[in-house]
Amino acid sequence: MAAGMLGCTSAQPSIPQVSAAMTDVATRSGRFPTGAEQLQAAFDRLDRECLSKAGFHLPAAPRASLPVPENEAATIDLAGRRQHGYGISMSPDRSATTENPNAYASSLSARDRQRLGRAQFGPGMPRAGIALKGKGKATVPTAGCVARARTALAGDVQTWAEISYIPQQFDDQVSREALEDTGYRATLARWRSCMAKVGYTYASPDAAVTGLQQEFERGENGTRFQRREIAVAVSDGECASRTHLPSGLLRARRQQVAGLTARDLSLLHSVSKDWGSAVARARRVLADPAKNDA
Numbered sequence: 001m002a003a004g005m006l007g008c009t010s011a012q013p014s015i016p017q018v019s020a021a022m023t024d025v026a027t028r029s030g031r032f033p034t035g036a037e038q039l040q041a042a043f044d045r046l047d048r049e050c051l052s053k054a055g056f057h058l059p060a061a062p063r064a065s066l067p068v069p070e071n072e073a074a075t076i077d078l079a080g081r082r083q084h085g086y087g088i089s090m091s092p093d094r095s096a097t098t099e100n101p102n103a104y105a106s107s108l109s110a111r112d113r114q115r116l117g118r119a120q121f122g123p124g125m126p127r128a129g130i131a132l133k134g135k136g137k138a139t140v141p142t143a144g145c146v147a148r149a150r151t152a153l154a155g156d157v158q159t160w161a162e163i164s165y166i167p168q169q170f171d172d173q174v175s176r177e178a179l180e181d182t183g184y185r186a187t188l189a190r191w192r193s194c195m196a197k198v199g200y201t202y203a204s205p206d207a208a209v210t211g212l213q214q215e216f217e218r219g220e221n222g223t224r225f226q227r228r229e230i231a232v233a234v235s236d237g238e239c240a241s242r243t244h245l246p247s248g249l250l251r252a253r254r255q256q257v258a259g260l261t262a263r264d265l266s267l268l269h270s271v272s273k274d275w276g277s278a279v280a281r282a283r284r285v286l287a288d289p290a291k292n293d294a
Contacts, residue, residue: 015265018258025170025272027069027254033067038286041282042286045285046149056112073241078237081230086229121146128157134169136165136169138161152281153278155277163274166267166268171253174257184251187244187245191240192204202232
């Protein structure tokens with residue numbers, strides 16, 4: 001239970017040495033995407049196993065595939081940009097045939113949907129507020145199959161909330177700070193120079209997305225806007241590839257971890273340990289042949 005440390009007013013703890021695991025968790029990179037996928041898959045398996053005992057047989061949820069920041073080509077996704085730009089005026093294609101557990105619930109009678117809700121979240125759906133980093137707070141169910149599955153993996157629902165939300169809070173923080181990194185700013189200047197050669201003067205990829213989004217919200221649409229959106233997105237991606245902008249940002253983000261305060265590093269150290277323990281349990285669940293997706 002890492003966030004409980006936040007209220008401690010005792011003597012300043014020793015500053016933990018920044019480990020690779022801490023950096024991975026704080027930036028959601030390295031081993032984090034694979035571990036997060038395993039956690040979600042194990043949770044889905046335990047949840048469905050619990051529900052089957054109550055007479056409900058939900059289909060297996062599609063396996064999540066999280067972005068891997070180290071894979072620059074996948075991060076940029078030029079093929080996707082050529083099809084739908086930034087996704088402002090055209091949404092990426094989604095498979096209509098994907099199994100959807102929500103469709104199963106919709107197929108039930110009103111009475112059975114109520115029973116399913118009680119099985120998932122407990123009678124009365126009790127919930128608890130969990131303190132996170134800073135002023136953050138999460139509200140989580142404390143009963144039913146969802147809480148049981150999360151407890152089986154993380155030890156309790158509070159720890160599950162912490163390992164689910166605090167890494168994103170750290171990632172948001174180091175990502176903001178990385179924008180001021182000297183090396184990243186130099187790489188961004190090369191990206192701007194590359195974009196200027198094809199006629200675009202955006203300050204950053206985020207500025208390009210924001211500018212086009214604002215135009216769309218003001219009523220710009222239709223084929224001409226879509227073509228321009230795609231053109232900007234593709235040029236952005238090509239320049240990002242030439243200058244290795246995503247790699248530069250990831251490197252800057254990972255470097256920011258060492259500069260966190262002692263308080264933040266203590267929290268990150270605790271969350272990283274809890275996250276690693278939960279991933280280890282998830283792997284055991286997934287390796288158990290008695291728990292299958294049939």
